Amino acid sequence: MRMCLKSTFTLRLTWWSLLSCSFAFQTVPFEALADDVKTDSRTMGDPLFALLFTDILIPTEIGTVVPVPAGVEVAVDPQRPWYFGKREGTSADERLFAGDVRVSPLLKWREDRTEALHNVANEVRAALADPQRRPTPLMRLSMQWDVLSVWWRLEQTEGTPPEVLEELAKLVVDLAQPAEVLNSLPSGYDLAQAQFAGSPMGTYKSPWFSPDDVVGEQAGWKQLARRSSKLFVAPHSMRASRVYMKALEPVETQADTEAFLKSWATSGLNRDWQPDRQVQTAMVLSLIGVTPELEAVATPVVDEIRFRVVHAPHDGIPPEETTSRDGSSIWLYYLSRAETQNQGQPAYRFVPGLEESLFPEYGTAKQTTFAAQCTLCHRIENSGRQSPGGIRSVSSYAGGEITTDKLHRFRLAEAEMKVVTTRLKDRLAAGAKPLPLAEFDYKKTTKGL
Numbered sequence: 001m002r003m004c005l006k007s008t009f010t011l012r013l014t015w016w017s018l019l020s021c022s023f024a025f026q027t028v029p030f031e032a033l034a035d036d037v038k039t040d041s042r043t044m045g046d047p048l049f050a051l052l053f054t055d056i057l058i059p060t061e062i063g064t065v066v067p068v069p070a071g072v073e074v075a076v077d078p079q080r081p082w083y084f085g086k087r088e089g090t091s092a093d094e095r096l097f098a099g100d101v102r103v104s105p106l107l108k109w110r111e112d113r114t115e116a117l118h119n120v121a122n123e124v125r126a127a128l129a130d131p132q133r134r135p136t137p138l139m140r141l142s143m144q145w146d147v148l149s150v151w152w153r154l155e156q157t158e159g160t161p162p163e164v165l166e167e168l169a170k171l172v173v174d175l176a177q178p179a180e181v182l183n184s185l186p187s188g189y190d191l192a193q194a195q196f197a198g199s200p201m202g203t204y205k206s207p208w209f210s211p212d213d214v215v216g217e218q219a220g221w222k223q224l225a226r227r228s229s230k231l232f233v234a235p236h237s238m239r240a241s242r243v244y245m246k247a248l249e250p251v252e253t254q255a256d257t258e259a260f261l262k263s264w265a266t267s268g269l270n271r272d273w274q275p276d277r278q279v280q281t282a283m284v285l286s287l288i289g290v291t292p293e294l295e296a297v298a299t300p301v302v303d304e305i306r307f308r309v310v311h312a313p314h315d316g317i318p319p320e321e322t323t324s325r326d327g328s329s330i331w332l333y334y335l336s337r338a339e340t341q342n343q344g345q346p347a348y349r350f351v352p353g354l355e356e357s358l359f360p361e362y363g364t365a366k367q368t369t370f371a372a373q374c375t376l377c378h379r380i381e382n383s384g385r386q387s388p389g390g391i392r393s394v395s396s397y398a399g400g401e402i403t404t405d406k407l408h409r410f411r412l413a414e415a416e417m418k419v420v421t422t423r424l425k426d427r428l429a430a431g432a433k434p435l436p437l438a439e440f441d442y443k444k445t446t447k448g449l
């Protein structure tokens with residue numbers, strides 16, 4: 001497998017040799033990968049994505065839910081709950097991280113990719129100039145977002161060669177589209193809903209997608225304004241993130257979200273409880289694009305949908321069949337680049353809780369399952385005494401409350417992106433000259449609700 005990457009980047013054999021090596025997999029040991037790929041045909045066909053969203057590395061930490069490679073001994077601390085259990089990565093844990101994910105595993109630039117970057121960048125420019133090969137506006141945004149998110153991380157990472165930062169910044173500009181074009185792109189939400197319609201709310205292992213018009217705020221769904229943690233400010237997620245909530249009446253099927261929020265606000269001291277009713281939440285993330293004038297635009301294109309249900313005790317769902325194993329489940333959907341390209345419109349994939357990934361956006365290069373990662377913050381018991389049922393948007397910190405301003409998160413995200421677009425301008429002006437590391441203070445970025 002190591003040969004696979006090496007030959008692609010240094011000898012510049014076909015890109016397909018890399019693509020066929022990796023794309024259906026997120027975390028597979030090298031030895032296993034070599035055999036698996038022979039029988040797998042899912043590839044992306046996008047060299048730019050391959051270059052920016054693939055890496056081989058030893059994760060800094062590995063969740064104890066991840067199977068241990070042969071020969072590695074792991075001491076499990078019986079006092080630590082399953083989602084907290086982790087160990088240090090060792091050389092036996094080296095993996096190719098790749099796949100159609102939202103956060104790139106490329107944490108540090110590899111010098112042996114610089115030449116390939118220049119070649120691919122020129123290839124992209126040639127395709128943009130050719131009406132036969134020009135990507136659709138939707139795929140062009142997708143490509144720009146991939147470049148923008150990796151460029152911005154590398155601007156904040158010690159040791160990235162300035163010529164690489166310059167090339168990536170130029171690509172962001174080459175892929176830019178006017179605000180009217182970005183704003184007229186499809187949301188995709190309805191398509192996602194149609195794609196996963198009809199599956200009943202069972203365990204977290206099979207997809208469930210609310211049949212309600214969530215973003216239209218029908219059937220009791222309300223959008224919440226809130227103060228964001230670092231995770232969801234735009235310069236961290238590169239997306240606008242809207243949160244919706246629906247609280248059923250106790251034992252009824254009618255929703256009364258306002259009554260729930262009221263009863264929660266006056267509920268007294270113990271904030272670490274399982275609500276007496278079912279509460280459903282959704283987070284809808286949408287891509288930010290950049291115009292030729294280097295203005296950030298929060299586009300309608302939804303690239304990730306997170307559903308979460310906090311079950312009421314009377315729902316009768318066995319806790320061990322929920323994601324958190326204590327009564328709350330999540331269902332996650334990502335915009336799939338490969339399927340969106342194939343179908344010419346937004347298409348999504350269900351990300352099962354047992355899928356493994358690298359989660360650098362939460363702090364360290366940790367490899368674990370989605371279920372374990374999400375349960376760190378979203379569970380019913382021991383959730384930090386700050387939110388009922390682990391619903392963080394209504395924690396005392398986030399201060400979530402119902403809003404009627406449907407697009408406020410879009411405008412907020414655009415304002416928050418100023419730190420990124422300013423750096424983009426500085427980088428284009430500086431060219432391949434070094435600049436001090438970019439940084440941003442998220443507490444200043446997210447001013448109140």
Ligand code: HEC
Pocket residue numbers: 226227228229230231232243244281282283306307308330331332362370373374375376377378390391392393394398
């Ligand atoms: C490090 C803690 C942390 C982790 C890990 C985490 N979240 Fe959250 N999540 C939050 C916070 C804080 C909010 C509140 C919104 C904000 O900060 O803007 C939130 C909000 C949400 C919401 C909106 C409703 C609510 O409960 O507030 C959903 C749905 C959600 N997260 C799903 C997920 C999923 C799915 C994962 C795993 C991929 C995940 N979260 C991982 C901290 C976390």
